[in-house]
Amino acid sequence: MNQVMVAVEGISDEGAVRSILREFNLTVHLTLGRNGKAALLSKISAYNDSAKYMPWFVLVDLDSPDTCIVEKLRQWMPNPSEYMLFRVAVSELEAWLLADREAIAQFLGVSVDRVPRNPDSLKDPKQEIINLARRSRRREIREGLVPRQGSGVAIGPTYASDIRNFGESMWRPKVAAEESPSLSRCLRRVEELANKLYKNTDALKDHLRET
Structure with missing residues (x-):
């Protein structure tokens, strides 16, 4: 079972x-x-x-x-x-995703140096991911994860599905646990x-x- x-x-x-x-x-x-x-x-x-x-x-x-x-x-x-x-x-849960700094940096298209350490202490890990996405080198990340100005929503249009896919395909739980x-x-x-x-x-x- x-x-x-x-x-x-x-x-x-x-x-x-x-x-x-x-x-x-x-x-x-x-x-x-x-x-x-x-x-x-x-x-x-x-x-x-x-x-x-x-x-x-x-x-x-x-x-x-x-x-x-x-x-x-x-x-x-x-x-x-x-x-x-x-x-x-x-x-x-976004704090756990941020804990795999190399993987989240690669996914978001930002330098790993921008990813914060000690993610469990962050007040708003989801907002941290969105802020990093704003700096992304990849247009699809900026447009997908970051909410559009004046939209009245907190996340971008593909945030949920993109984060789900990252968690399943790129994120490494045992690395993040460190x-x-x-x-x-x-x-x-x-x-x-x-x-x-x-x-x-x-x-x-x-x-x-x-x-």
Whole structure:
């Protein structure tokens, strides 16, 4: 059993989640959510009930590095089921993406020296990516990720899909974890879940051989 149910705040998060799971030979069975944090959290009890029987990976943003992550974990997921992996990105998933400085610099078409270190401490990692995109040598990045003046929106027209694709195809979770403590903790928890799943699979195989 290597397939995992996933719930995320938005489509831009999907690629990175796939890359994280892939590091431990896990794959996505189905992705739910994609309608923001409030909608995701409103269904968290149902997801947790399902996680009594099948593996789940639910990811939300902390939104502020000054918020206590332990308190939020207790508030949002006080009693996780056996197969529930509930993680919080500090302060947004974009901070984890920025932590792979070489990959994000290549993707955005900027010098790696412009990519900040210690991304977990950033107040607004998404805005940091947009600001870097403004300096991009690539027109498609500037026009896709940066919101058009007067549009009234916070991100460019292809931001979500471009970030999703970067997270899945270019971003390296284990490299990024060296710059992001919150991502490093997440990878440890995913590894624990993978070990549990493969152990249970081996136990099932042994049982079938004995019967």
